[in-house]
Amino acid sequence: MVNVEEIRGYAAGLLEKGEVKSVLGFRRGSASAFAEPCTLIEASDAASLVWDPTCLNNLALYLVKDRKQQAVSKTPDTRPVGIVAKGCDSRAIGVLLQENYFKREDVVVIGVSCEGTGVVDPRKLSAKLKGRTASRVTFDGADGINVSVYGDGTETVIPAREVLADRCLECRAATPTLNDVVFGETVEARGYNEPFHAAKEAEKVSEDERWANWEHHFDRCLRCFACRAVCPMCYCPECVVDSTTFVVTLGTSAEEKANRIRWCERSANTSESAVYHLTRAIHLAGRCIDCGECERVCPVNIPLRLLNTKLEKEAFEMFEYQAGHDIEQASLLSSFRDEDPNSFIR
Amino acid sequence: MEKILSQEKLREWVDALDDCEVYAPAFADSVWNFARVKAGADIDLSHTNTIGSVKEFAFPQREVFFCFEKKDGVPVLTPTLPDPKPTVVFGVRPCDGRGMPRNDTVFNKEFEDPYYWARRNKLTLVGLACNQPHSPNCFCQSVGGSPHAEEGLDILMTDLGDRFHVKGVTAKGVEAMERGRDAFDAVSDADQAEVEKVHATSRSHSQRPLGNLDAIAEAIRESFDSPLWADMAQHCIGCGICTFLCPTCHCFDINDEVINPTTGEGERVRTWDNCQFPDFTMHTSGHNPRGDLGSRLRQRVSHKFLYFVENHKTQQCTGCGRCITECPVGIDIIAVLERVGQS
């Protein structure tokens, strides 16, 4: 069992010794029963840190944000940042290191093993409660999640496997391998679902059904870009498809601005949203570390993680490639093997 | 007009609206959202609140303004004003209902928006009072509303367990009720008493307080240059969830979508836009008056609780709580207002 006091103590120590400028972690928030991200500056703040199955966010996103801020800051603070990281989060840091986004010494990884659990999927919980809200969510230490339902105050215990996030059910590495310290026991097999289970299930239905499903999903997309905004790998200064940030420097010519390619339109149509999501998926091939954040934040609950895990599965099965496992390796798409599949080519 | 409608007769009434497009909340993909109701039997009003707000019926995410093409070298513009069938939306929560008059104000003002009004005029909103808050983030009463507010609704229904109390608020609402008149029963005194009791109970549930709204407006004005905004936006990811789901956010973008680059044929299209996106205010030169997340959070909050008040004497927030509940990183407009108020 992870003792949150140890995490607090470690974080406080880092801050006290001045080894980091801040520690990214989780705290109880005012908005919901789920934990929210926090950035600790003072050692005394460490007491607010929490660790439980409601710590959903992949905080590696804030390493990216910090780097972006420092890059434009007139007085950049380049001291390392401490970060509380689950197994998937640490792989995200791995990919960011592989892509030279920052250096290993820029980050102190406070690894926390998910042990036998994982995090709760708020939508699954919502489905269980048919849209009602949970006011408190705790893990009972075995295989159950205790939930207090808002409004009538009902307390229910839901089997963990019914409300844990899909990625946790399929998790292959619940313990951060890239770390400076790890809290909690290393538990390899979660024992719920086989890897890529959800994607494999989605593959099983017929082509027409698959399209019917995705057409339905793409059609519902609001293009709020939360999936992109929350993704630590979507750190491009300008998105290739339908960016909401534009790189304009003093040297940017009118032609460059005028000639920005519009691969898809802003309209939230099935077709345009399909281009957006498919591009995101392919651009995350070999980079997505399955933190599932895109799917979690989607307000209309599009199962975006499936697109990414599908490609993760192919990369693993066909190319023996796992994102975030080896920060020295060449990326999935910039490498190849002679024995890569060829039979699909005429 | 006030009537009683039994749970079973609800279907009858819906079926009587067969010349209209009827929408009601439906639970699909783990969320409640408005969906087309093909038959009265499909209607289910056990919803909490829908994820999307009712604004999209008058202000859809995509609106084509006109098509352009060239004929003999001269541009020819064909406006595409919508001409929808009369649309009745059931299950509108009072907070969403209160959103609509605020949107009406925006799309009226000095320049009337013909696209909005073409849809809005065909829209009948059937509200459903909230017997209890759906989430800890409901705060309608803190912004001048109530769980059974009628503002903006054409009809207000109140769930009395086995039956609904149905009140026609506007002429349009009464007309919709008339169409299903056979389904309704008269309201007895007992019914009336029960409605009042339910309404009173619903008001009695505690909601998160905001305090004095004038003081908040003043605090926001004073804190324009405060570092608080950047601090509160520290974990903001700059997505569009809060505004897209908001019943009163109305910002939009206009773009030309080219269909045939050779002939120059295309459409001018309005889509939702969002003050949290960096490019929303970015000048072509690259200069951005609201270039950081803090200033954008400030804009969202200021617009709702200061600027809109200054211009239209009311908040542009109806306390639905969506932006709080759905924020992926826990940014809580009530907490934000509290902190601003305290500063």
Place this chain on the structure above:
Amino acid sequence: MTDNIYLPKIGRIVGINEETLGARAIKTFKVEFPNGDGFEHNCGQCAMLSMFGKGESMISIASSPLVKEYKQFSIMKMGRVTSAFHAAKIGDFIGIRGPYGNQFPLDDWKGRDLVFIGGGVGLAPIWPVIQTAVARREDFGKITVFYGARTSSDIMYEADFEKLKASAEVQLSVDSPEEGWPGYTGFVPANLMDKAPTPDNAIAITCGPPIMIKFVIQNLQALGFADEQIYTTIENKMKCGVGKCGRCNVGKDYVCVKGPVYSWAELKSLPQEY
């Protein structure tokens, strides 16, 4: 049915004048309404110009309201729409809707001296005021026009300045020394201080690059101009032009409706969001 506020009228480019060259070239377009559905405008107002397929841009109307036959726009090449304008040729069609925004309160200034201070393409928004003031010469006192550009070849409306000299004092400047340049050498704010126009019964109207405006206002204040005597225009990104799309606000004001003309006194009270 009221007018469709989003539907542009068709305009036709009948004249193109290349004002300045370089990466940020400026061209002036003379636009007529072939369908006879043109509109009147006031000094300082803008119009939303379309290049169909590229989009719209809010551009200030650079011709005087007294000129009814056409409207003139001076456009700097900056992005998608303006680049399309720069690629356009005489006879091409564009879309126009407007006029939008407030105006310079010219009528309130009767009998007063007018000091115009422009820099770069910032001359365009105040040009109709200059033109109108000159046309109504007897209504005003002394008219002085300061205008500066990087080099003499960057000076806009060069030919018109010659005509202007008959009715106004013209003070041209270039930023850096040039062989044979008869005017002032140096930045506009410096030229302003050099000539030191009197604030007595005067109104100063300035527009140009933000940094220029900043120093011009400082210098005007140093010369004794009160905040109420100083007018300028501001710009923000705009899409709808009719106060709905939500992006051009400075505080509670949508610049497309309440702006772009502000006295320094008004502007000072608004948050710095432009």
Place this chain on the structure above:
Amino acid sequence: MPAPDDWTPRSDAYFASPLAQGTPGKQCGLAATGDYQPSLRSPWLAAAATVDVKKVARELAKDDGVVFSEDYVYMCSDPGQTAVIDAIKDNDLNGMVISCCSPTLHEKTFRDASELGDLNAFQCEIANIREQCAWVHSDMEVATEKALKITRASVRRVQHNQALEPIGVPVTRRALVVGGGIAGIQAALDMTDAGLDVILVEKQATIGGNMLKLSETFPTLDCSQCILSPKMVSVSKNAKITLMTESEVESISGFVGNFKVKIKKKAEFVDPELCKLCDDCTPVCPVAVPNEYDVGLTNRRAIYIPFAQAIPASFTLDEEACLGLDPVVCGKCEEVCDVGAIDYDKKPTVTEEEVGAIIVATGFDLYGMEHMGEFGGGRYPDVLDGLQFERLCSASGATEGHIMRPSDHKVPKEIVFIQCSGSRDPENHCAYCSKICCMYTAKHATLYKHHVPDGQAYIFYIDIRSGGKGYEEFVQRSMENDGVIYLRGRVSRVYEKDGKLKVMGVDTLAGRNVEIDADMVVLAQAMEPSKGTAEIAKILKIGRDKDGFLAEAHPKLKPVESVTAGIYLAGAAQGPKDIPETVSQAGAAASKVIALLSKDQLAHSPTVAKVRDPYCTGCEMCVDACPYDAIALVDGKASVNEILCEGCGSCVGVCVRAAIDVKNVTQLQIHEMISAIMA
């Protein structure tokens, strides 16, 4: 389908040309200027019988940005090009599309014409409406529609083309020749004649290659070694040639004009400077291995000299065969060497050489006898391949020029030659014709008759291919003067019976089965690329064809160029060929190198990758993907070495940020082309 009125069918391509509009701004009396981007664009068209070129030109003229559009017959002709130049000047064009044949044919023509019209060459693009359209579709309506799409796409592309200037690259005026056979020797000598320094790398201990093994050469029957060894001597005496035998190219970097080549030389256990060729060492060597110079017909020692005339003239020590470089084990040769030329402690060396160009002349091997089981190849000692028979005929061979059976040293009285052994047999062996076998078999039969006048030679053949000066006469002579019996047909089987080789064949002309009791069978084995061709191709990054021979850049117009700039091909490594052809090709390759290195600078194509700095995050995906190591991180951003970049776009394909583009084939341009096609 009736032809449109204004269309007259023609037999060959003709050309339409395009587009014009006035210079914007001119109407106001202003001149177009430097950074002003008018939308003037101009495609020209050329097509063929099934494309209504006039219609294409007419339709294009209506398109946005097209200011001039016209059709023209034979636009590649001189007057056609003049018309192009005039159109550019008259319309002040800033882009041009010629809609005609494949760009491989006339892109250069029209780009040159563009330059003459003061339009940058890279603002001219070719739309291929002939090979990719007119010639492959018969329905004029659809072909015309497609031609329009192709041309429109090119117009959209050219609208975003940048004016580019070739990149100047300084050159190293040295050349490398890989392979010391006749091709390599000839090329090396030719290049030194032009004053170039040459490094000649040979894998074996001596230069000379396969030609060194030949007895006489067809059709003149002059002695192969007699004509080759003077050239070999010239090589050894030539101060401009650095000869590196027992050496192989290990790796290469750089680019045309500036290659860096690492050459690995085996350990030189015998110092050629000291070796006096006294031959005291071989008698003491206890090891005997088959002598590759006699194609295994004789043995040699572990220490040996390949040939008396070997160049370099020195003994050499076969490291693999030697009992042990450890003197404790053997060390006999070192003991007897008076001059101390032998040093077992020598190590292989790797040297790096800078060269401007490379000629690859790695030659051929014969298709392995082990594949010819049905003919007894590799099984019966008296079934020989062509080269072995050459050694039998050669005065320097094992039998000193006497033809006798390896098995029993008897003179064969009945000899059967089988042509196309392993060639022209796509099912079982090589699909291609090895080209020289007809001639050398005729030569073999003739030589046999000269050595064994009372013997009888039979030749099984499929066809006789005797194209070449004096070749046909030579074959006729062998039939008529030497009584060689030519049997048209295939041999099904060869087997040994009663000390004879039974050859079971068929004479298709006579329509009967043939059975010959032969004393010797000679298989005219197919030629295949020499062992190691695949490796050298990989190292040098040059392509191979489907048969494994080195691929020329263009089968007709660039027969000696490899697909990599600065690397040329000579001899049988590129495909089967005889000596005169090999020498010609070697000379041609040499002259290409001479021409290439005659300039101070080389022009490198400017259509290279360009990083859009603000978009690059330095993730290095492009660095990993680049096949030319042309991209490196500089200050955290990818930076392209334009000289190394070949413009392949592998980087473009992997960059998720679209932060890199190949000039004039940008993603914007591809997007515009897709839009134009799908419009």
Place this chain on the structure above:
Amino acid sequence: MSNPSKTTEVQTFEPRIVAFLCKWCSSAGSDLAGVSRIQYSANATPITIPCSGSVSPMYILSAFNKGADGVLISGCHPGDCHYMEGNYLARRKLYLVKELLQFIGLESERFRMSWVSAAEGVKFAEVVDEFVEDLRVLGPQNRLKAER
């Protein structure tokens, strides 16, 4: 044949294909088809690119978005790439694109990749003809096509 009306309908549908051909092999192969006067369907409009490795997945998505019924990418055979490795990079990337498109239920026949060498004019014609035939059976591509 038993249903003539359906046959007619199928025949009137002309698939629109965007074909990305690498300059060195497949474009040259299509040139050879031309020189050899091999007749094939005109439904595929070629875009010549330097190398199959330069294909961005955006090209494919964009073509479908703009209404292509099929997208063909053709490059050099493995080992034959003019740039040595580009086609291997393409193969891996486009395998993933293909898998992704299939996963969301775009008809798998709509995206095709081929290796066509400069010598394979006949094969190029076959590849196009087969593709066109397969697409005729599928009918128009409406799944990813923009609703404009």
